[in-house]
Amino acid sequence: xxxxxxxxxxxxxxxxxxxxxxxxxxxxxxxxxxxxxxxxxxxxxxxxxxxxxxxxxxxxxxxxxxxxxxxxxxxxxxxxxxxxxxxxxxxxxxxxxxxxxxxxxxxxxxxxxxxxxxxxxxxxxxxxxxxxxxxxxxxxxxxxxxxxxxxxxxxxx
Amino acid sequence: xxxxxxxxxxxxxxxxxxxxxxxxxxxxxxxxxxxxxxxxxxxxxxxxxxxxxxxxxxxxxxxxxxxxxxxxxxxxxxxxxxxxxxxxxxxxxxxxxxxxxxxxxxxxxxxxxxxxxxxxxxxxxxxxxxxxxxxxxxxxxxxxxxxxxxxxxxxxx
DNA sequence: TCGAACGTTCAGTATTTACAAAACATTCGT
DNA sequence: ACGAATGTTTTGTAAATACTGAACGTTCGA
Numbered sequence: 001x002x003x004x005x006x007x008x009x010x011x012x013x014x015x016x017x018x019x020x021x022x023x024x025x026x027x028x029x030x031x032x033x034x035x036x037x038x039x040x041x042x043x044x045x046x047x048x049x050x051x052x053x054x055x056x057x058x059x060x061x062x063x064x065x066x067x068x069x070x071x072x073x074x075x076x077x078x079x080x081x082x083x084x085x086x087x088x089x090x091x092x093x094x095x096x097x098x099x100x101x102x103x104x105x106x107x108x109x110x111x112x113x114x115x116x117x118x119x120x121x122x123x124x125x126x127x128x129x130x131x132x133x134x135x136x137x138x139x140x141x142x143x144x145x146x147x148x149x150x151x152x153x154x155x156x157x
Numbered sequence: 158x159x160x161x162x163x164x165x166x167x168x169x170x171x172x173x174x175x176x177x178x179x180x181x182x183x184x185x186x187x188x189x190x191x192x193x194x195x196x197x198x199x200x201x202x203x204x205x206x207x208x209x210x211x212x213x214x215x216x217x218x219x220x221x222x223x224x225x226x227x228x229x230x231x232x233x234x235x236x237x238x239x240x241x242x243x244x245x246x247x248x249x250x251x252x253x254x255x256x257x258x259x260x261x262x263x264x265x266x267x268x269x270x271x272x273x274x275x276x277x278x279x280x281x282x283x284x285x286x287x288x289x290x291x292x293x294x295x296x297x298x299x300x301x302x303x304x305x306x307x308x309x310x311x312x313x314x
Numbered sequence: 315t316c317g318a319a320c321g322t323t324c325a326g327t328a329t330t331t332a333c334a335a336a337a338c339a340t341t342c343g344t
Numbered sequence: 345a346c347g348a349a350t351g352t353t354t355t356g357t358a359a360a361t362a363c364t365g366a367a368c369g370t371t372c373g374a
Contacts, residue, residue, distance in 0.1 A: 008274050015267045022260060024181020026362060037285050038271055040278060046321060056364045061322060063362095082320055082371055088285045093292050100257075103179055110172045114195055117165050121197060128194050128245045131314075135250050135307055142306075146299055150292055157288075183332060203351060213334045218352060220332095239341055239350050 005052060009038060013053075028055060029063040036073055036088045043076045043085040071095030094150055101143050108136035166195060170210075185212060186220040193230055193245045200233050200242040228252030251307055258300050265293035 005013075013034035020030025035052050036044060044052075049060050064086055067073040072092040076085045089095075111132045118126050170191035177187025192209055193201060201209075206217050221243055224230040229249040233242045246252075268289045275283050 006274075008270070012267065012271050012274055015270075019260070019264055019267065022181065024179070028362070037268075037289070038275060040282055042282065042285065047319085057321070058323075058365080059363055065322095081373095084321070090285075090288065093289055097296075103176070107176055110169065110176065111194075113165070113172075114169050117163075117169055118195060125197055125199065128199065128247075131247065131311060132194070132250055134310065138307055138310065139254075139303070142303055146296070146303075149299075150295055153291065153295065154288060185332070204349085214351070215335080215353080216333055222352095238343095241351065 012038060026063060026066070028053075028059050029066050031055075032060060032063055032086075033067060033072055033088070036086060043087040045080075045083045045085050047083075049086075070099065091151070091154060094147060094154070097147060097150075101140070101147070104136055104139055104143075108133065108140060111136065169195060183220060183223070185210075185216050186223050188212075189217060189220055189243075190224060190229055190245070193243060200244040202237075202240045202242050204240075206243075227256065248308070248311060251304060251311070254304060254307075258297070258304070261293055261296055261300075265290065265297060268293065 013031050016034035016037070017027040017030035020033070021027045031053055032049055035049055036042065039052075046057060046060050046064065049055075049064070050057050053060070064073065068075065068086075072089060072095065073086050074089040076087050078085050111129050114129045115126060115133060118129065170188050173191035173194070174184040174187035177190070178184045188210055189206055192206055193199065196209075203214060203217050203221065206212075206221070207214050210217070221230065225232065225243075229246060229252065230243050231246040233244050235242050268286050271286045272283060272290060275286065
């Protein structure tokens, strides 16, 4: 994000990158997403993103694929031949949060295994795991409704 | 988690470690938390954790501090002198999720800046950011209630 | 058919970072 | 007061990984 871009835009892009880093994902992937959130037009090719970010084609190619796998961007049918255009995928953030919920579910299962590991132990020793188990159960029960709400809210626009 | 521990316990500990890695945190921190979730007694000293995990004191010391900062474990008043005991902090997972919400709030602010960045542009170009903004607003509005529910549920046990 | 444009893949590099080993500080028992 | 036990801090290292550059394959236009 160096060439022909405003300072504010650069800052925005970098902040999305830093957010990605906080989440344990490659910063460059975040930067690509940042570009595709404010680009005009919304769909951009690999090379265009390369130029904007002053980064190598290989990075962009690989990280774009990662973003596609995560459901945050998508490839659009290209008018120009030999050019792959990517854009932010509508509803992508919902997909993102569903994946987060998936991790919580995984953790839920782990705590279940932990509890069964302790069934010969006195109850007070199981309290820690029981607390986790109850929490994640509740989240797994309530969070999907929130996601559905978001889904509806988005589509009724 | 090698000495005097069952295979299942080792597996459990390692799974918490892997979960941490997924979340972008050091695996060793997750392993410590894993130990403190199933240990008997619940409170363990640095050296005890070292032995269980067959890891270095420095790792354990540093990662334990990280877990304290994150609100997942706490130091307990020690009976034995010169020994710092740590245990899982009741309600720690709620703190953890509050921090997640904090990241979402940060992202919310970033998108706001992104929108103001685009206010000279036509509306359809702002759609992407508006979608993100609306989503995170909603999460910020609804998620705290869920956390409070969890808090109450936990304390009325 | 040749060359140019574009994206992908592969190999290499440089940076980060998780972890360990050692030196250090502190506190307590003797 | 000394030495042992415990935790902290610092330094070093090995491994992971983010990123680059170059080679490659493909497709299209001239």
